[in-house]
Structure formats: structure tokens, C-alpha cells
Amino acid sequence: MGTVIFDLDGTLADTSGDLIAAANHCFRDMGLGDLLDPAGDALTAFHGGRAMLTLGLTRAGHADVAGQVGRYYPVLLQAYGDAIDVHTRLYPGAMEAVAALQAAGYRVGICTNKPEALADTLLRRLGVRDSFAALVGADTLPVRKPDPAPLAEAVSRAGGDMRRACLIGDTDTDRQTARAAGVPSVLVTFGPSGDAVLALKPEAHIGHYDELAGVVAGLFGPA
Missing domain, CATH: 1.10.150 (DNA polymerase; domain 1)
Incomplete structure (x- = not known):
């Protein structure tokens, strides 16, 4: 899976x-x-x-x-x-993409450099915490991204296997984390970096979340 x-x-x-x-x-x-x-x-x-x-x-x-x-x-x-959720908004199509991945049989989780308690609070305020099988934050382990250990922990807590895992991110930190872990990265181009993330040479990229399920299937095949 x-x-x-x-x-x-x-x-x-x-x-x-x-x-x-x-x-x-x-x-x-x-x-x-x-x-x-x-x-x-x-x-x-x-x-x-x-x-x-x-x-x-x-x-x-x-x-x-x-x-x-x-x-x-x-x-x-x-x-x-x-004041954690005054201006914050989920990106368009994000949760629809998560639901599509789950429907296809993939496990999903979060690995962030935000402190875990703050990340948990934000996700609950946004009403989406239960959509993710794992949450690993900056202080969950003694190390944070780009060390690969938090990513591996998130995969493990989600019940997955690093041999069939990928990281969706937006910065060089995410690219470095995925590379160190030996897994593919998919970088988004709709953040403030825009197409500049392509210079990081991720295995794949998306400009909108409606592209994600197809990109992930292309990386791994069926879940």
C-alpha cells in the first residue's frame, strides 16, 4: 500500500x-x-x-x-x-485530493516543521485533522526536516512502508528531506515560490491539487 x-x-x-x-x-x-x-x-x-x-x-x-x-x-x-486560523486557508482542491488518494487505497499523513501541538490545533480548527492517519511535527522527534527521520516516522505512523512512499511539499527543505529518505518528492508550484521549485528537480510537480492523484499513480502505480 x-x-x-x-x-x-x-x-x-x-x-x-x-x-x-x-x-x-x-x-x-x-x-x-x-x-x-x-x-x-x-x-x-x-x-x-x-x-x-x-x-x-x-x-x-x-x-x-x-x-x-x-x-x-x-x-x-x-x-x-x-490567532492561528484568522487568515489561513486550505489550498483549492487539497482535501478533495486527499480523499481521492484515500479512495484509491493510499494512506495519507503530515510531516511538518511546525510544532506538533500547533499543527494539531490548526488542523482541528480547519476541520481536517481526522483525514490524516499521522502527524509528525518539528518537535515530535529530536530532529526535524530535512533530516529524514520525521518523514520515516510519519510513514510508519500512517501504517505505510518507505519503499512505497512520497512527500508532497513546497520548499527545498522538503526536496532535501525526500532525497535523504530515498523517496520521490512532488513539489507544488502554486505557493509563493511558483515555478522556481522546478530548479530543485523534484521527481514530479503539480500546479493544482486536481493533478495529484494522477501524478502519484504515475510514481507508484495502483496503491
């Missing part, structure tokens, strides 16, 4: 608006105002809280970027958790 593991931020859902709002909350608390733009900085949002804090503080010319990132990362997580 094949197993399809999804990244969350920038792959299943556009979470950038709420992530950037949490970062800007931190910057306002520092007296710096809103340093990140929800549209222009969406790609950085998908690389996580520390990346957003680093970008904003560097942009502001702060004298102690690393120190402030360390101090404010917990503040960012709290602010994000308090």
Missing part, C-alpha cells in the same frame, strides 16, 4: 498571513512596527518563525539579531497559537 505524506505550511494550507501577523506582533512589541509584508514575505513565513524574526530584524538593522530571535521566538509561538 502506498503512503503519501504532506508538508503543511505552503503545501496543504496557505498559513503565511497568520504567521506574518505573529511575527509583526513581536516586532511591534520591540517598538519596531510591522516589518514584514503578508504578500511579499510569504515565502519566508513558510521557512518558520525564526526565519521571519531574522528577516525582520535584519531589515531593521538590529544590533543583536540572534539574541532577539531567541528571546522572541516563544512570544511568536504564543501569538501565533492565539
Whole structure:
């Protein structure tokens, strides 16, 4: 039986608006105002809280970027958790694609670099947690993506086999994770990176979720 593991931020859902709002909350608390733009900085949002804090503080010319990132990362997580689903939306066709994969016999799960509790909260707020047989977050194991161990754990928790698994993602982190695990990656081009992800040479790519079931079948054949 094949197993399809999804990244969350920038792959299943556009979470950038709420992530950037949490970062800007931190910057306002520092007296710096809103340093990140929800549209222009969406790609950085998908690389996580520390990346957003680093970008904003560097942009502001702060004298102690690393120190402030360390101090404010917990503040960012709290602010994000308090307003986790204000702007976040599932990408068009995402859950229909998940349902189609399940109907075809595939197992599905999530492997994300979002802390597991926050990922679980978001998925429940969006009403889709029960659609995934596994959820592995940034802190589920001692390591996170691009280490392949979280992906392998997600496949295992979903009841699958790494010999018939793939990772759906949107960034170089996902590409590196899949490569390290020895499984195919499918990168989406509808995120902020657009067609630039093609330079990462994934085994496959999709521009809309209605393409996914056919792409997965092409990688593995019947589930």
C-alpha cells in the first residue's frame, strides 16, 4: 500500500498571513512596527518563525539579531497559537485530493516543521485533522526536516512502508528531506515560490491539487 505524506505550511494550507501577523506582533512589541509584508514575505513565513524574526530584524538593522530571535521566538509561538486560523486557508482542491488518494487505497499523513501541538490545533480548527492517519511535527522527534527521520516516522505512523512512499511539499527543505529518505518528492508550484521549485528537480510537480492523484499513480502505480 502506498503512503503519501504532506508538508503543511505552503503545501496543504496557505498559513503565511497568520504567521506574518505573529511575527509583526513581536516586532511591534520591540517598538519596531510591522516589518514584514503578508504578500511579499510569504515565502519566508513558510521557512518558520525564526526565519521571519531574522528577516525582520535584519531589515531593521538590529544590533543583536540572534539574541532577539531567541528571546522572541516563544512570544511568536504564543501569538501565533492565539490567532492561528484568522487568515489561513486550505489550498483549492487539497482535501478533495486527499480523499481521492484515500479512495484509491493510499494512506495519507503530515510531516511538518511546525510544532506538533500547533499543527494539531490548526488542523482541528480547519476541520481536517481526522483525514490524516499521522502527524509528525518539528518537535515530535529530536530532529526535524530535512533530516529524514520525521518523514520515516510519519510513514510508519500512517501504517505505510518507505519503499512505497512520497512527500508532497513546497520548499527545498522538503526536496532535501525526500532525497535523504530515498523517496520521490512532488513539489507544488502554486505557493509563493511558483515555478522556481522546478530548479530543485523534484521527481514530479503539480500546479493544482486536481493533478495529484494522477501524478502519484504515475510514481507508484495502483496503491
